[in-house]
Amino acid sequence: MHLAARYVALALVLLGLVLSSGCSGGAHPSNKVIVSGSTTILPIAEQTAEAFMKANPDTQVLVSGLGSSAGIEAVSAGTADIGTSSRDLKPEEAKLGLVDTPIAYDGIAVIVSPDNPVTGLSTAQLRDIFTGKIKNWREVGGDDRAIDLVNRDEASGTREAFSKIVMGKTAHFAPSAAVLPGTGQVRDVVARAAGAIGYISAGFVEPRFTNVRVKALAVDGVAPTKKSIATNQYPIGRTLHFFTKGQPTGLTKRYIDYVLSSAVQKGVVVDAGFIPIAEGGTR
């Protein structure tokens, strides 16, 4: 269904492009905003687009999730009004004249059982644990107990982000790790197994619909708090961006302002497990 939604969105975007280019030399009609890019941001973009269109009946916000790179490319080529991205601009993209509007922060927490005496790990230790080089908690200052890895499936965005930030380009996840298809399952399994370690979006560490607890580890000495994630001190975090070509104007600006409004930030953004931009302060 998700995939189908993406295809429909893509088709709408293409249709929008054809229609708008037919109008007036490539400029979009002023009642339409095309949003393209990150799949991580897709839930926020879709929900806000729906609400925005309901509040402004004569407007259209077309959302598609094709990946952050595709979004950045689309907005710099002028085929989208907003390019959404869950990564920062690469050096070669910095010259494209894109204006960055951060819309939320996201952190990935490394979790263990509450019974595990270990309270923190370095990024290097994390990498060695998830490649399978470190096999016992004793090696990182814990009990003499085998480490049981809990990984996510390859379709997971959380896995991709964790892999990018912690594993880098050369390290690979140990294939003997258990692979679970959802954040909830990872949380549930890690909470009850003394030797387990896994990772989930930081918004899910605190129990919401259950009283089962997990412990989030400090990484490189920094605990994954809202503050530390928002200020980029916590290493496994990222900013979610809206990129526009030049300063946003007109309807595009109205839509971005709506996403940044406290109703959306405290509602949709928090519900999606992300951290509102206001809680970050200055970076």
Next chain:
Amino acid sequence: MSDQSTSPARGTLQLVSRSTYVREWLLKSLFFACAFMFVLAVALIFVFVGFKAWPIVTDYGLGKFITGTVWSSGSNSFGILPLLVGSLLVTLGALGLGTPLAVGTAVFLSEVASPRMRAVVRPAVELLAGIPSVVYGFFGIILLRSIVSRFTGTLGFGAFTAWVVLAIMIVPTIAALSEDALRSIPEGIREASFAMGATEWQTIYKVVVPAAKIGIIDAIILGMGRAIGETMAVLMVVGNAPVFPKGIFAPLSTMTSQIVMDLPYAVGLHRTALFAMAAMLFIFSMLLVATVRLLSRLRD
């Protein structure tokens, strides 16, 4: 049709009216169509899966596919040996656990139980067969996995957990078919045994069970078919790590569960490899069915 209906005189139905003859012919054709559709569906599925899987032979190499030990879409390596071993380990273990239980149940139902006892136990076994496999998986992941995890200090995913869940799932199949085999043994054989002074127990294990041997083996093979093809319940309790497991309490993966895990995002060669794995499963079940047919010929 006109050809046959104009010359009914030669058929065996020449004594009935022409409309009855036509009706008979139509019904026969209908039943033939039903059966034929089934055969057609199987053939189409086989052709489709085979067609989609074929590039694994031309683009990847069948040897590398079957004997390769690394399954990783990230590095474009699709060796299914760990998954093959996983499937066999899970299936054989489940049979090992489930068979004694199932045959014991069948003997009890057929030889020992009073009619009133049968009336309670039999529906219970039949009910087990009707429970959707995802329910077994739920039971496995929520209850069984936590218990295994607590006693072993591991995650609780692995072959052992899958064995227990699958054993419960295949018991009804094996028990029902074994009971049929046991009940098909003529009463006279039991009476002859009792007449020789054998006790009830001696009659069961020296006479009745050996006589029903081939039927029971049939039942076990069909149970094996159920176990090797089971997906949802297995997926939920094995942990889905495509490696040779380091023990019966370590995560592993099977062919069926890996197909389900990978299908949502597999493209290109990866997708082909999944279809090739499906073709392997197809061939496995054909072999099992062939074995059953061979055995029943032996029995006759």
